[in-house]
Amino acid sequence: MQDLVAKRFLEIAPEADFVSLRFLDEKSEIIGVRDDVLLPLQSGCNTGAMITVMDRGGLGYAATSDISKGGLRRAAQRAVDWARSVSGRMVHDFSEVEMPSPRGRYESPVAESWDGVPLTDKIALLLRASESAKCSDSIVNRELFLWYTSFDSLYLTADGGEVEQRFHLMAPDIRVTANRGNESQTRSLGSRGHCRQGGLEVLSRIEFEKQATQLAIEADELLDAENCPSDRMDLLLAPDQMMLQIHESIGHPLELDRILGDERNYAGTSFVTLDMLGSYQYGSELLNVTFDPSRVGQFASYAFDDDGLSAQKAHLIENGRLVRALGGGISQARAGVDGVANSRSCSWNRPPIDRMANLNVEPGDSSFEDLVSRIERGVLMRTNRSWSIDDSRNKFQFGCEWGRIVENGKLGALVKNPNYRGISASFWRSLKGVGDESSFEMLGTPFCGKGEPNQAMRVGHASPVCLFGDVDVFGGEQ
Amino acid sequence: MNTNLREDFFGLADVLIEKRAPGEEMRLWFSGEQSSFVRFNNAAVRQPGAVEQGFLSMELIRGQRHSAVTVALSGDKDIDGARLEKALAGLRLELECVPDDPYLLLPEDPKSTEQARANRLPPPEEAVQEILEAARGTDFVGIFASGGIFHGFASSLQQRSWFESYSFHLDFSLHTKANKAIKDSYAGFEWSRSRLESKLEDAREKLAVLDRPVKELTPGKYRVYLAPAAMEEITSLLSRDAFGLRGHRNKTSSLLKMVNGEATLSPLVTMEENTAGGVGPSFDKEGFIKPSTVTLVDEGRLTGALVSPRSAGEYGVPTTAASNGEYPEALEVGPGKLASSEVLSSLDDGIYIGNLWYLNYSDRLSCRITGMTRFGTFWIENGRVSAPTPAMRFDESLYKMLGTNLEDLTREQELILDPSTYYARATRCARLPGALVRDFTLTL
Known part of the structure; x- marks a missing residue:
């Protein structure tokens, strides 16, 4: 179908300063089981195209699921009409923006093909895992999902640019809830946090079936745990909480479109300003953060962004110092600063905006045991369950599913309802230990919300375990 | 995509339903929109565009087995015919692989319904021109979404339902140089330039107060007024998991203490799903018609739940035709006795909270909620607006605040239309009062 769409695009591309077409052909399947009963299968075929036009200094887009020649022609005309009707009244003169004319390909690595395993086997796997999670009378809810998506993306420009990218995405999920009276405790894979590019090997890597049992045991154990203590203390964050911490208090504040004010009505602004780039001490010298679309198998790896910019790994924070923001070609032109190839859209029906892709904390040199041994009094927290941060991405409060006291260099009792709060601008400066490769995990989420119109985006976050000092930690009410 | 979507959908449904094999039933759901989206920043256009999309969900049922697929429709009969033929063949194969579904429920008394609202919208370019003129001289940010929203249902049980609505939603904020902001929206079905200008003028006047020196606040307990938009943030969080029967039964509801009869809200609080007063379709994706109202909380006590057809099958109770997520589409919190004109005098010394932001649970057992103040939040002194406040974090139990x-x-x-546009333009709404609350806890 891509050849047909490419041919039609050449035939209908209007006369304008710049014209691109982005075509997506996506297939998805969700297989779910709740309490040993198969949920209705959900599959989808989502096909459509967006045409973007820059002309006379204006920009316009039109998206359509009608990819016939007539449908694409109407969309192109609509995009031209919008570009011309708002010319001179836009936030930027788009005639000054140089758009790339890229050529290239990308495909996600796959070791074990989703389509190579019969549906009955996948259902059987979920049912076995569900059964194994019923390990105690306290277990009241077990939900398990396999979500597989594959899509072909074709990006064309009227001046000959052509990029083909093929993605294979796996997002498994398990949620197990234990209950006694008014107390319910849930353990999960972190809202599809173990999503990756690839096939069924993603499940083997995390030992999906064993996870179901382990999470059920942990949910049951939490019912008997004490509440997390409330005090200022050390905080040791596992990668499946670091993921959220990176996302909310480094990723979003560094998005150039937020800094430029585009998101002020919805997702918010940023405490970061353009003059901080190159000089601001974002965190302690142990903090190294990269934008890395090249990491093999990570959820948001790609070769080109959705405006056709070639994607490369780049440091955003180096030895604690802010060196670069998260902005694609258009935002870079508007702001006059360097950025990265992160102009992305969630599908064919939404325009690209600045998004995180893979945003990672690079490993340090401390083992998990080293970090624990350095803690006089603190808490180890795993798996995000609650997140809230202000619109400039500064004052945050996050909660986890599971906690464990650390005292005098040793792991202690299990605690429930662990939370902590802080301020981004000072929190990262309290980073006093970064785990090595042995604790480094590649995670992500399919659901980063942002943009007007709204877009839920796939992003990846990899991190080792990290140690922070003097953090405001607290638990539940009883 | 053409403009005869209703006829196209029902025609396509007839063709597909005709393709059933003996013993098969079929349910079809259409969801489409023809939208313009124009994004603004600094009172200029950031991204203008149009989206036309249509999706057909086809569910094939044989006995207690069923499977469904959603396909993007191109509007081209040949392309769509080939896609759907392939999809139907795929469903037949899936039915060979899936076990009987013990919770599959079909309507016992299938009914059809029609809701169609005429298109009275101006061309979007005209509206954008008027918005830019009205916003001139301000730091105006936001989005204008406009156009038709369409939903259809058809089944082999002879049901044919259709929903068609043309609406606009301008969701905007005005910002000071210090980036303090007033947020408002102008939404409806018939555009009025004078109403737009009045909305912006009102926001401009409120913005002037935000230029005053900020009243610094320390963590502690405060007397606050939660405006309807702030209340909507609270009810939106609750809507995720508080009102569904499944959550009540499997103990994952954030209102578990109320489910267990061990907590109540104030007797002042009554909540209901008011479909009759909503702006979305009155039928669901499985052919069930929603009741006009479902009482959820009556004078502080949890008395009802939203029940999807699947939960109805599982728990043996009647369905309220809720979506599978069992969240409200048209939540109403009943009114109290406080006149809006007396809010400031009743507040006396405290915080007028125009909006809240990024709410989440900090302790689900206690239904304790954290979040931030945002947009149009003021310190009130002696019943008068005194100063803007910084963005503050709150952490408070629902059992206290309500x-x-x-x-x-x-x-x-206030009727608040949901401006959400994830995947498609929302048709949810809420009808909410403001709330006067004492000892509201700010933490950071």
């Missing part, structure tokens, strides 16, 4: 610490709700309710 329970023991709730003093009153406003007599007037």
Whole structure:
């Protein structure tokens, strides 16, 4: 179908300063089981195209699921009409923006093909895992999902640019809830946090079936745990909480479109300003953060962004110092600063905006045991369950599913309802230990919300375990 | 995509339903929109565009087995015919692989319904021109979404239902140089330039107060007024998991203490799903018609739940035709006795909270909620607007803010249309009063 769409695009591309077409052909399947009963299968075929036009200094887009020649022609005309009707009244003169004319390909690595395993086997796997999670009378809810998506993306420009990218995405999920009276405790894979590019090997890597049992045991154990203590203390964050911490208090504040004010009505602004780039001490010298679309198998790896910019790994924070923001070609032109190839859209029906892709904390040199041994009094927290941060991405409060006291260099009792709060601008400066490769995990989420119109985006976050000092930690009410 | 979507959908449904094999039933759901989206920043256009999309969900049922697929429709009969033929063949193969579904429920008394609202919208370019003129001289940010929203249902049980609505939603904020902001929206079905200008003028006047020196606040307990938009943030969070029967039964509801009869809200609080007063379709994706109203909380006590057809099958109770997520589409919180004109004097010394932001649970057992103040939040002194406040974090139990610490709700309710556009333009809404609350806890 891509050849047909490419041919039609050449035939209908209007006369304008710049014209691109982005075509997506996506297939998805969700297989779910709740309490040993198969949920209705959900599959989808989502096909459509967006045409973007820059002309006379204006920009316009039109998206359509009608990819016939007539449908694409109407969309192109609509995009031209919008570009011309708002010319001179836009936030930027788009005639000054140089758009790339890229050529290239990308495909996600796959070791074990989703389509190579019969549906009955996948259902059987979920049912076995569900059964194994019923390990105690306290277990009241077990939900398990396999979500597989594959899509072909074709990006064309009227001046000959052509990029083909093929993605294979796996997002498994398990949620197990234990209950006694008014107390319910849930353990999960972190809202599809173990999503990756690839096939069924993603499940083997995390030992999906064993996870179901382990999470059920942990949910049951939490019912008997004490509440997390409330005090200022050390905080040791596992990668499946670091993921959220990176996302909310480094990723979003560094998005150039937020800094430029585009998101002020919805997702918010940023405490970061353009003059901080190159000089601001974002965190302690142990903090190294990269934008890395090249990491093999990570959820948001790609070769080109959705405006056709070639994607490369780049440091955003180096030895604690802010060196670069998260902005694609258009935002870079508007702001006059360097950025990265992160102009992305969630599908064919939404325009690209600045998004995180893979945003990672690079490993340090401390083992998990080293970090624990350095803690006089603190808490180890795993798996995000609650997140809230202000619109400039500064004052945050996050909660986890599971906690464990650390005292005098040793792991202690299990605690429930662990939370902590802080301020981004000072929190990262309290980073006093970064785990090595042995604790480094590649995670992500399919659901980063942002943009007007709204877009839920796939992003990846990899991190080792990290140690922070003097953090405001607290638990539940009883 | 053409403009005869209703006829196209029902025609396509006839063709597909005709393709059933003996013993098969079929349910079809259409979801489409023809939208313009124009994004603004600094009172200029950031991204203008159009989206036309249509999706057909086809569910094939044989006995207690069923499977469904959703396909993007191109509008081209040949392309769509080939896609759907392939999809139907795929469903037949899946039915060979899936076990009987014990919770599959079909309508016992299938009914059809029609809701169609005429298109009275101006061309989007005209509206954008008027918005830019009205916003001139301000730091105006936001989005204008406009156009038709369409939903259809058809089944082999002879049901044919259709929903068609043309609406606009301008969701905007005005910002000061210090980036303090007033947020408002102008939404409806018939555009009025004078109404737009009045909305912006009102926001401009409120913005002037934000230029005053900020009243610094320290963590502690405060007397606050939660405006309807702030209340909507609270009810939106609750809507995720508080009102569904499944959550009540499997103990994952954030209102578990109320489910267990061990907690109540204030007797002032009544909540209902008011489909009759909503702006979305009255039928669901499985052919069930929603009741006009479902009482959820009656004078502080949890008395009802939203029940999807699947939960109805599982728990043996009647369905309320809720979506599978069992969240409200048209939640109404009943009014109180406080006149809106007396809010400031009743607040006396405290915080007028125009909006809240990024709410989440900090302790689900206690239904304790954290979040931030945002947009149009002021320090009130002696019943008068005194100064803007910094963005503050709160952390408070619902059982306190709408329970023991709730003093009153406003007599007037506000209809708040959901501006959400994830995947498609929403048709949810809420009708809410403001709330006067004592000892509201700010933490950071």
